[in-house]
Amino acid sequence: MRISKLFGKTQRETPAEADTVSHQLLLKAGMISQLAAGVYSYLPLAWRVLKKIEAIIREEMDGAGGQELNMPVLQPLELWQQTGRDKAFGKGMLVLSDRKERKLVLGPTHEEVVTSLVSHNVQSYRDLPLLLYQLQTKFRDEPRPRAGLIRVREFIMKDLYSFDADDDSLAQSYDKMLQAYRNIYARCGLPATLVEADSGAIGGKDSHEFMALVESGEDEIIYCNSCGYAANVEKAQSIKDGVAGGKPLPVEEVSTPGKTSIEEVAGFLKVLPSHTIKAVFHVADGKLAFVVIRGDLEVNEVKLKNVLRCTELRMATEAEVKEAGIVAGSASPVGIKGIKVVADDSITTGVNFVAGANKPDTHLRNVNYPRDFTADMVADIARASAGHRCPTCESKLLSARGIEVGHVFKLGTFLSEKLGAFYVDASGVSRPIVMGCYGIGVGRVLAAIIELNHDNKGIVWPLSVAPYHICLCPLFMENPKVVAAAESLHDELEAAGMEVLFDDRDESPGVKFNDADLLGIPLRVTISPRTLEKSSVEVKRRSEKSPELVPVEGLAARLKELIEV
RNA sequence: CGGGGUGUAGCGCAGUUGGCUAGCGCGCAGCGUUUGGGACGCUGAGGUCGGAGGUUCAAGUCCUCUCACCCCGACCA
Numbered sequence: 001m002r003i004s005k006l007f008g009k010t011q012r013e014t015p016a017e018a019d020t021v022s023h024q025l026l027l028k029a030g031m032i033s034q035l036a037a038g039v040y041s042y043l044p045l046a047w048r049v050l051k052k053i054e055a056i057i058r059e060e061m062d063g064a065g066g067q068e069l070n071m072p073v074l075q076p077l078e079l080w081q082q083t084g085r086d087k088a089f090g091k092g093m094l095v096l097s098d099r100k101e102r103k104l105v106l107g108p109t110h111e112e113v114v115t116s117l118v119s120h121n122v123q124s125y126r127d128l129p130l131l132l133y134q135l136q137t138k139f140r141d142e143p144r145p146r147a148g149l150i151r152v153r154e155f156i157m158k159d160l161y162s163f164d165a166d167d168d169s170l171a172q173s174y175d176k177m178l179q180a181y182r183n184i185y186a187r188c189g190l191p192a193t194l195v196e197a198d199s200g201a202i203g204g205k206d207s208h209e210f211m212a213l214v215e216s217g218e219d220e221i222i223y224c225n226s227c228g229y230a231a232n233v234e235k236a237q238s239i240k241d242g243v244a245g246g247k248p249l250p251v252e253e254v255s256t257p258g259k260t261s262i263e264e265v266a267g268f269l270k271v272l273p274s275h276t277i278k279a280v281f282h283v284a285d286g287k288l289a290f291v292v293i294r295g296d297l298e299v300n301e302v303k304l305k306n307v308l309r310c311t312e313l314r315m316a317t318e319a320e321v322k323e324a325g326i327v328a329g330s331a332s333p334v335g336i337k338g339i340k341v342v343a344d345d346s347i348t349t350g351v352n353f354v355a356g357a358n359k360p361d362t363h364l365r366n367v368n369y370p371r372d373f374t375a376d377m378v379a380d381i382a383r384a385s386a387g388h389r390c391p392t393c394e395s396k397l398l399s400a401r402g403i404e405v406g407h408v409f410k411l412g413t414f415l416s417e418k419l420g421a422f423y424v425d426a427s428g429v430s431r432p433i434v435m436g437c438y439g440i441g442v443g444r445v446l447a448a449i450i451e452l453n454h455d456n457k458g459i460v461w462p463l464s465v466a467p468y469h470i471c472l473c474p475l476f477m478e479n480p481k482v483v484a485a486a487e488s489l490h491d492e493l494e495a496a497g498m499e500v501l502f503d504d505r506d507e508s509p510g511v512k513f514n515d516a517d518l519l520g521i522p523l524r525v526t527i528s529p530r531t532l533e534k535s536s537v538e539v540k541r542r543s544e545k546s547p548e549l550v551p552v553e554g555l556a557a558r559l560k561e562l563i564e565v
Numbered sequence: 566c567g568g569g570g571u572g573u574a575g576c577g578c579a580g581u582u583g584g585c586u587a588g589c590g591c592g593c594a595g596c597g598u599u600u601g602g603g604a605c606g607c608u609g610a611g612g613u614c615g616g617a618g619g620u621u622c623a624a625g626u627c628c629u630c631u632c633a634c635c636c637c638g639a640c641c642a
Contacts, residue, residue, distance in 0.1 A: 012591060012603070013577045017635055027576095037634065092640070109642090143566075143640055157642055200641070209642090218641090301639080314566095314639065407642060441642030475601060510602040517602090528601065538601095 001468065003503045003515075008043035010515050020216055022450035023148025025459050029518050038145025038153035045519065046446065048467040050156065053442055054135055056187045056464065057158045064180040066131040066160050071113045073137065077103035079112045083418045087311050094141045106139035111415055111437055114161045119421035122433065125165050128423060129173055133160035135442070149447040150403060151218070156443055162436040163416075165425065170434045174206070174410055177438045181210055181406050184440070189462025190449050192405055195221050196231035198302050199409050206410040207235075211402030212448040221400045222384045227393035232404075234302035237380060238388030238397055240294070240346040241274075248351050249366040251334075257361045260329025262295040265363055269354055272296070277347055277355040277367060279331040281316035284308045288316055290331075290339045292375060293382060294346035294353075300383035307342060307379045332356035333373040334364060343375035344382045403448045404441075411435040459520030460542050468501040469563050471521035473513070475528040477506045486527050489537070489555065496556050498563065517542065523562055525555070 008030035017034075018024040026032045031046035042050060058068065077095060080086035086093060086105075094106045107113065114132060122130065135158045142153050149155075162173035178194065185192040192210040199207040209232055211221055222236035223229060231237070259265045266273045276295030281288060282304065289308060293299055305313045321328050326339075332355045333341050347353070347369050355367040367373070386399035413432035416422065421433045446465075453460045463469065470493060474486035490502045501521055503512050509528075516524050526538040526547070537555060540547035541562070550558045 009575090009592085011576055015576065016571085016578090019636075034634090090640090138642085140641070144636095144638085146636080151641075155642070159642085312639095404642065439642050444642055508600045508602085508604060510600080510604085513602050515603085526601080530601075 001501050004505050008045055010518055020147040021454055022447040025450055025454060026148055038142055045467040049446055049465050050442055052465045053188055053445055057184055060180040060184050061133050061160055064176050066133045068133055071110050071134055073107050074104045075107045075113055077105050083112055083415055092140045094139055108138055108140040110159060115415045115419045115421050118163055119419055122423055125423055125425050128163055128165045129169055130163040131160055149443040155441055158440045160438040164434045166434055170410055170436055174436055177408055187464055188449060189464060196235050198234040205412055208408050209404050210406035212405050212452060213400050213402045214451045215401055217401040217403040219402050219404055221402050222397050224390040224395050224397055226395040229390050229392050236384035237391040238384035239391055240349055246351055248368045251372055252365040253357055254363055254365055256363045271354055275353055277353045281321050282313055283316045284310035284313050288339055290336060290341045292333045292347060293344035297346055298383040299381055303381045307377055307381055327358050327360055330356035330360060330362055332358050334367055341375040343378045345378055345380055346382055405445050405448050406440045408438040411437055458518035461520040461522055463522045466522050468499040468521050470498055470500045470523045470525055471516040472500050472502045473516060473524055473526045475509045479529050481532055482527055485532055492556055
């Protein structure tokens with residue numbers, strides 16, 4: 001490919017809208033162009049990278065026994081109503097009307113469609129296990145697209161759906177996918193860490209995410225260096241060290257004028273925050289929930305949402321709290337009535353807590369569960385954080401940030417039951433198919449690769465996904481020898497099956513070198529009068545500083561070596 | 566949806582208390598001179614100043630409404 005003909009120009013200045021490295025470099029390199037919030041065109045260079053990532057994914061999916069298919073983008077809303085997941089996705093699902101006023105959605109994912117499809121085509125255990133996958137554009141009306149290709153509304157996703165006869169078989173399919181995913185990331189030059197995850201709107205039981213550890217990532221990961229425990233903070237657990245025991249003492253009312261926050265109350269009464277109980281208020285699907293947790297801990301809203309089995313959860317407003325007759329700052333589960341109380345299990349791990357008294361400027365000492373109050377639900381709803389102790393080995397937990405580049409779920413049978421995907425087992429009994437699903441955001445993988453493979457000059461593509469292997473840079477184009485040598489090398493290398501980006505522009509060396517660096521082509525071949533004097537050219541790896549001089553005759557062979565390593 | 570911000574040429578920006586044909590740098594086109602890490606000179610093209618309404622002799626500038634985009638939070642591959 002000649003750069004003079006390449007669609008998509010590099011820019012000298014970084015577009016102002018971007019503040020994430022991958023976003024900046026993609027725009028600056030002329031690889032993507034935004035059409036609307038979270039909606040991008042992929043220009044030829046980015047598209048080539050994307051196709052390479054897709055090819056790696058296809059190989060690994062096929063290798064694991066997957067069969068590729070293609071499904072509709074437009075899906076009847078009724079299909080989603082059958083599984084109830086229209087509610088789980090809520091406004092994230094874009095609903096359209098056709099000319100007959102029939103409601104269709106732009107598919108945010110394809111479990112419903114594929115399950116329905118499978119229900120018509122699978123009747124027997126002999127048809128299982130079955131692995132189907134797609135590489136398609138999906139649309140989710142994200143509330144806030146951001147960071148270029150990392151969080152978009154329209155995106156290309158590989159989704160594989162597994163169909164098994166039972167849980168054991170599902171476990172095998174799941175493991176097979178985990179291995180395939182590890183292969184994919186390794187081949188893409190993208191180190192990805194497996195972490196436990198919450199299944200969110202997709203639903204299901206077990207779930208794991210693959211995280212590319214990057215400071216700018218939007219997810220927080222809690223992990224343990226000694227035993228390898230790692231989980232998304234949404235899911236992560238930690239040991240809630242019990243506070244000193246002792247005998248429950250009688251409840252005692254104390255005056256705490258003007259003290260409302262945990263720090264103030266604890267400081268005033270000279271107790272640790274972990275000896276207090278705090279109350280926070282959430283609205284779950286429109287209903288107020290009174291949430292109780294030990295004072296030193298924070299509520300994990302994802303866990304809370306799961307416990308409450310609600311689809312929408314938010315903090316209550318001051319007005320809502322007031323309206324419910326709650327005294328903010330001194331709220332207490334003691335004596336509360338008519339509101340659902342959800343307690344973190346941490347409140348069962350100590351005695352003689354300080355809690356609110358439901359009276360202004362007043363708190364209670366020596367509050368004990370369940371002597372003094374009860375909860376409608378007691379569960380782990382606390383947010384694990386760095387410094388807490390590991391739930392499996394008790395070492396100190398650490399925290400890191402990451403980009404979610406893959407997410408796998410054991411779905412179970414809830415979709416197959418609702419959509420009638422049953423099979424007949426060996427003994428003639430009809431059973432629901434056990435499902436799993438396994439997604440990778442291809443554009444996000446591309447962006448994550450850049451996040452982890454760049455320097456101050458630009459992108460440093462791993463060879464496996466680079467848009468081209470070689471950037472051929474002739475300098476001093478008015479010199480006929482240079483042009484002749486470049487043209488002939490270009491033809492020779494392409495004929496040898498190498499992917500060459502030929503900088504045939506009449507630009508100064510600085511411009512060519514800077515563009516080659518920005519575009520991140522792994523190998524740069526420089527041809528100039530100076531190198532031709534020695535019948536040689538210069539070969540430089542993008543990832544290294546110094547070039548090597550290679551004789552023109554040996555160039556193709558040398559490059560082949562470098563590419564095939 | 567809540568909070569913050571920005572809309573002026575393809576990109577980055579300036580534009581004073583409202584005042585004349587709306588500027589600068591980069592990029593783009595032509596010519597010439599240069600050039601091993603983003604060269605220089607000359608010439609030139611490119612704008613309904615996000616949109617609508619209003620105030621005014623006069624609006625990029627003031628007022629009202631609106632739209633888009635970015636950032637921080639609630640959602641996810």
